[in-house]
Amino acid sequence: MKDAADGFDENTITQVRELDALVVRVRVPGDADGLELTHRPVQAPQGSEVRVRVRAAGVNRADIMQRRGVYPAPRGVVADVLGLEYAGEIEAVGDAVLSAKVGDRVMGIVAGGAMSSSLLVHEREVIPVPTRFTWEEAAAIPEVFMTAWDALFNQAELKPGMNVLIHAIGSGVGTAALQIATQLGCRVFGTSRTESKLTRCASLGLRDGLLVASDGEFAARVNMLTDGQGVDVIIDGVGGAYLEENMRSLAQRGTLVVLGLLAGSNGPLPLGALLTKRATIIGSVLRSRPLEEKIALARKFRKEALPLFIQGTLKPVVDQVFPVERIAEAHRLIESNETFGKVVVTF
Secondary structure, rough: OOOOEEEEEEEHHHHHHHHHHHEEEEOOOOHHEEEEEEEOOOOOOOEEEEEEEEEEEEEEEHHHHHHHOOOOOOOOOOEOOOEEEEEEEEEEEEEOOOOOOOOOOEEEEEOOOOEEEEEEEHHHOOOOOOOOOOOOHHHHOOHHHHHHHHHHHHHHOOEEEEEEEOOOOOHHHHHHHHHHHHHHHEEEEEEOOOHHHHHHHHHOOOOOEOOOOOOOHHHHHHHHHHHOOEEEEEEEOOOOOOOHHHHHHHEEEEEEEEEEOOOOOOOOOOOOHHHHHHHEEOOOOOHHHHHHHHHHHHHHHHHOOOOHHHOOOOOOOOOEEEEEEHHHHHHHHHOOOOOOOOOEEEE
């Protein structure tokens, strides 16, 4: 990553922050050394847009994939600046803005470009930041909790008392989905390849942790723990070879929601189990959804989930915080698979 030796010193960074937006861009697709800090002109909000002075932004697996050149931004979204979530205060509003005002503390998701000290978003997409949270904590909420909320309720139609299996339970989405399902009174099963992550998840409500070995098998244990009934909902950000085991773990009329493909995009599908169980498989992604769908999710999240954060029922899980100048280090930490919850950078 470009540093002081390359002519980008701390004084330059300070001047950039005052005059332009400081952004994290992909200079060369590939490893983290291809990232750089640069600056872009600050833009005036138009119509229903608000401009947010970003104070912190969450780092996600999608950022890693985009940096590697395998997950491009949707059409119409800035292609070389990373970032899917942010927290900051509104510093300017468009002439058609109805409710948002300068000084509001807000957070939210975007399709790209959140790794910037200045960000334009639609006023109806922003979500208030509870006063109890720091910028770093707020930045760890939007992407993972909105993804988990949408997957559990909108996609899987989660109901109280259901059995839920969450893969990669120690991830950002995993720890979010765990808290949401637990507060609803569901029995949660979680998988991880790291014993310590299962132990830490116990404090968040995990009842049954399943350590997955290199063989990737877990269905037999799930069925044993549920007396052969299986689970009603599976939240899977792993993909790949987990598909077959997932189908064998589902209960009758169970639902599998696939959110990611960290272990690959292909896997065997036992059609017999799919048919006899009358199972449902759903693929879900927030990033490429139309604006109106994102607005609808933001409003639903604000109404239903935000009170749980204010009460302390739900809470962001922050692993480490880095200043944006150490963005490459933050990426490398996520790639190590040693994180628990979220990694956040500050501006």
